[in-house]
Every structure is written in C-alpha cells, then in structure tokens.
Amino acid sequence: MAQAAQSTTPPANGTAAGEQQAGAATIPGSISGTILYESGTAIAGAHVKLTRENPPLSEEAVSGEQGQFLFTDIAPGPFQITVTGDGFETQSASGVLHSGETYFVPEIVLRLATVVTEVRVKPPKEVAEAQIKQQEKQRVLGVIPNFYVSYVPIADVVALTPKQKFELAWRSSVDPVTFAGIVFIAAFQQAGDSYPEWGQGWGAYGERYGAFYANVVTGTFLGDAVMPSLLHQDPRYFYKGTGSKKSRLLHALDAPFICPGDNGKQQVNYSYLIGSFGAGALSTAYYPTGRHQSVGGLVVENSLVRIAENSISSVAQEFFIRKLTPHRHRSDPANSDPSPSEQ
Numbered sequence: 001m002a003q004a005a006q007s008t009t010p011p012a013n014g015t016a017a018g019e020q021q022a023g024a025a026t027i028p029g030s031i032s033g034t035i036l037y038e039s040g041t042a043i044a045g046a047h048v049k050l051t052r053e054n055p056p057l058s059e060e061a062v063s064g065e066q067g068q069f070l071f072t073d074i075a076p077g078p079f080q081i082t083v084t085g086d087g088f089e090t091q092s093a094s095g096v097l098h099s100g101e102t103y104f105v106p107e108i109v110l111r112l113a114t115v116v117t118e119v120r121v122k123p124p125k126e127v128a129e130a131q132i133k134q135q136e137k138q139r140v141l142g143v144i145p146n147f148y149v150s151y152v153p154i155a156d157v158v159a160l161t162p163k164q165k166f167e168l169a170w171r172s173s174v175d176p177v178t179f180a181g182i183v184f185i186a187a188f189q190q191a192g193d194s195y196p197e198w199g200q201g202w203g204a205y206g207e208r209y210g211a212f213y214a215n216v217v218t219g220t221f222l223g224d225a226v227m228p229s230l231l232h233q234d235p236r237y238f239y240k241g242t243g244s245k246k247s248r249l250l251h252a253l254d255a256p257f258i259c260p261g262d263n264g265k266q267q268v269n270y271s272y273l274i275g276s277f278g279a280g281a282l283s284t285a286y287y288p289t290g291r292h293q294s295v296g297g298l299v300v301e302n303s304l305v306r307i308a309e310n311s312i313s314s315v316a317q318e319f320f321i322r323k324l325t326p327h328r329h330r331s332d333p334a335n336s337d338p339s340p341s342e343q
Contacts, residue, residue, distance in 0.1 A: 029097050032070040033105030035063045035083055042067030043110055046085040052077060081105055089113045128158040132168060135236075140324050145175045148224065149317050149325075150236045157238065159262035162229035169225035169235075173217045182213050197288035211286045218282045219306055223275025232262040233271045237314055239322060252314035256307045276306045 031050065035043045046063040050071050057079065061069045080094045088110040097103045131152060138146040147168060150157060160168070172178065186209040190200065195211075198204040224235035238260065240251045256276075259269040280303035287302070 026075070027100035028073045028075055029099065029101040029103060030070060030072045031074055031079065031081070031095075031097060031103045031105060032068065033081065033093070033108060035067045035069065035108045035110060038109055038111055043085060046083055046088075046110065049082045049084075050074070050079060051082065052079045076101070081108070083108050083110065085110050087113055124158045125161055125164075128160050128164055131158065132160070132164055135168075136171060138325050139177075140321055142326055143177060144181075145172060145177055146317075146321065146325050147172050147175075148236050149239060149321075151239050151241075151322070154238050154260065157234070157260070157264075159232075159234060159264075160228075162225075165228050165235060166221075166225045169220045172224075173220050178216065179213075182209055182216070185212055195288050211283070214286050215279060215283050215302065219275060219279035222278045222282075223272045223306075227271035227275045227278075231271050233267060233269065234260045234262060235271065237317055240318060241322070248318050249315065252318040253311050255314040256310040272310065273307070277303045279303070279306065 033048075035046045035048070037043055042063075042065070044063055044065045044067060046067070046069075048061045048063060048069045050059045050061075051057060055075065055077070057075070059071055059074075061071060063069050074097055076097050076099045078094070078096045080092060083091045083093075089112070091108050091110055093105050093108055095103055095105065131150065135147050135150065138149065138151075140146050186205055189195070189208045189212070190205050193200070194208065198207045227233070228235045237255050240248050242248075255269075256272050257269050258266055259272065261267045277299065280299040280301070283302045284299060289297075
C-alpha cells in the first residue's frame, strides 16, 4: 500500500519546481536601444513606439541626448519598435523579450526621407479657361469691360480653343456696360446728325443705336472669334509693360497688324484685318448709302475707323488703363510701375 501511494503522489520538490517555473514565465523585462544618424551621430528627440498585438501593448518614448531609449516593466513576448523623426524615413525593428530579460535592440539608423513632389499638369484648355475667367474680372475703374487684354507674360499664355474665343466674344457683346455705352454714342451721333438720311427723332435714334451695336457685334465676332478660330490666331492684346517707351508704343500700334498665333509665334494679324473689313462690308446692310456716301466708301470708312480705334485703345492699354484696372492677373509683369529708366 505504501508503495502504491508513493507511485501515485508527486514529490514535494517537484511541485515547488513547477510553481517556480510558472512564476518565471511572467517576470517582466526591459527593452532599450540607440538611434543614430547615418554618420553615426546620436539622434535626440526621435519618436519611439513599442507595440505588440497579443497581449496588446502600446507605449511611446523619446530618444535622449545620446540617442538612447528605454522601456521598462514589459511583459515577455514578441514586440515591434517603430522609430520616426521629422524629415527621416520611418524605421522599425522587432524581437522577442524573454522572462526577466533586458533586451538590447540593434542600433537603429535613420535615413533622410526622399521627398516626392507630385506635379499635376493641367490640360491647356483648363489653363486657358482660368486665364479667361481672370480677364472677365478686369474692368476699367471697376466698371468698363477690359476682357480682351492679357496681363499674363506672353510665355505663360495658353492658346484659346475656338469655343473659348466665341465665349469671350459673346461675353463682351452682351455685357450691360456695352449696351449702356452705345446709348451715349448714339446720342452723340444724333446730336451731330451723323447719317442725315435717318433724320432726327426717337426713330432715328433707334436706327443709330441699332446700327452701331450691330457694327460692334459683327466686328467682335468676325475679328475676335470667327477668323481667329479659322486662322488659329489669338485675338487678345498682350500687355508689354517693360522696355523703353518707344518699344512699348510700337508694340501697341502694331496690335491691329501683328498678333501671336495659337502656336505662340508672331504673325500678320489676318484675323483682325479680315474681320474689320468684313464687318465694314456687313455694315452696308444697316447703314444708309447713296447721296452722302458710296457703298465702297462706307466699307472703307468703317473698316479703317475700327483699325484706328484698335491702335488708339492699345496705346491707352499700354500706358494708362492698366493702372485703372483692378483684379489684374497676379503674374502681371508690371504689378509695380515701370522704373524711370524703362519709361
């Protein structure tokens, strides 16, 4: 009976050993390490994070002056160290902490981060649309439309699509200030008895108003939309703003005769010239001819007047109107007035 009891009962020292081994498995330990630059110099202030999935663990620390970090009272088990620093690539290390162990993580070296800049190149149509939207904010004294002038450096200008050329012509033609301006012009023509065939009175005033507006619209669409679309030319005036007065004056006077093509090269301004004479020819449909003026004379007169007006307005644009136009594009080459040497 004693032998049977002895064979079925574990020895006392065996029970103590088992309990001691189970207790050793739960003794916490510590994890330490050093963070360095690639040159070997210690990094102070790096952010160190200790994590574990099971059992869950998340602790954080900051490296000291010698680049050292230390986590204490950590339960045994696998772990991961993640190190981050401003301007550096994230580095990580992993290991297994045993019961009661002081684990030394191999030196962690932080490398400078590679900066990747994402550049989104806008489609030309989108850039041109943005430039048009800016131009449509340009008004002399904040009132009078100044849509056909670009203050963007010519090298940064994007060619307009045919649709955009027509949209700009339409926007200019139906602007309320355009209608209001013709009210005064027709009044001056009435007072000066321009085209006496119409006579006087409200009916005659209406004739003068309608004829002048028709001339404006046909000239705008033919010279600034139809022909520029067919011939691939830009209908806008491009402000120079730099150089001598003489060079700027010649640039302005050349506007009806020289223009940039959609390819960026300077060309004879066939669009404006053909458009002006085309508008002059169409004006014979609504301006009186005969006793006081021939058809040919009317065509030439209206065409040359339009060309002369363009040159005069371009000179005004180059030397005066810019200062009176708010909401200019911020890349205006003359946001500040030209220096005395340029004047």
